[in-house]
Amino acid sequence: MKKIGIFYSFRSVKTKQQVAKIVKYFGKANVQEVDADATTGDEMMQYDKWILAVPTWFDGELPNYWDELLPDLEDRDLKGIKAAIFGGGNQKDYPENFVDGIGLMANFLENLGAKIIGSTSTKGYSFESSKAQKGNTFVGLALDIENQAALTDERISNWVEQLKKEFYAK
Numbered sequence: 001m002k003k004i005g006i007f008y009s010f011r012s013v014k015t016k017q018q019v020a021k022i023v024k025y026f027g028k029a030n031v032q033e034v035d036a037d038a039t040t041g042d043e044m045m046q047y048d049k050w051i052l053a054v055p056t057w058f059d060g061e062l063p064n065y066w067d068e069l070l071p072d073l074e075d076r077d078l079k080g081i082k083a084a085i086f087g088g089g090n091q092k093d094y095p096e097n098f099v100d101g102i103g104l105m106a107n108f109l110e111n112l113g114a115k116i117i118g119s120t121s122t123k124g125y126s127f128e129s130s131k132a133q134k135g136n137t138f139v140g141l142a143l144d145i146e147n148q149a150a151l152t153d154e155r156i157s158n159w160v161e162q163l164k165k166e167f168y169a170k
């Protein structure tokens, strides 16, 4: 079976810690870590199951490394790719843009034909608005280690169990 590609910036310390947990829960043999700072669209297309780490920066924007990579994806057909998105945000300091990056990335990939999996409940979070919100759910997994660090482990392990089903469902 093809490995899951998990794409994140190797320079990002907080994200790296979250990725380590995701990799552990999936089992190392099932996941390939890929540096979003150095990857290309061609490399990403070698995988059909994607996990993308997309923390929100700059008041509701993507981090630079994603902004720089997306033009290399924008002319591709992502039909057949399942993508799950997670990312850090801060609901207290950025209540109007909480984890917007997750929503921006989901929209971008969905428009190219990818199937977005791994949506989660907004219950337990407190914020005003988020581009990642659809009804009572986020289109991915929101992690707020600044305000809800104690909830992070359980959120990640629940999400991985959900993804195991959704990645391998027909």
Ligand SMILES: Cc1cc2nc3c(=O)[nH]c(=O)nc-3n(C[C@H](O)[C@H](O)[C@H](O)COP(=O)(O)O)c2cc1C
Binding pocket: 012, 013, 014, 015, 016, 055, 056, 057, 058, 059, 060, 061, 063, 088, 089, 090, 091, 094, 097, 098, 099, 100, 145, 146
């Ligand atoms: C300059 C700056 C801007 C930020 N903007 C947002 C934002 O608009 N929305 C949000 O939810 N979090 C925002 N955050 C919080 C980060 O997303 C959060 O700290 C995250 O854990 C960073 O992960 P990273 O260090 O792995 O990139 C911001 C943080 C900084 C330092």
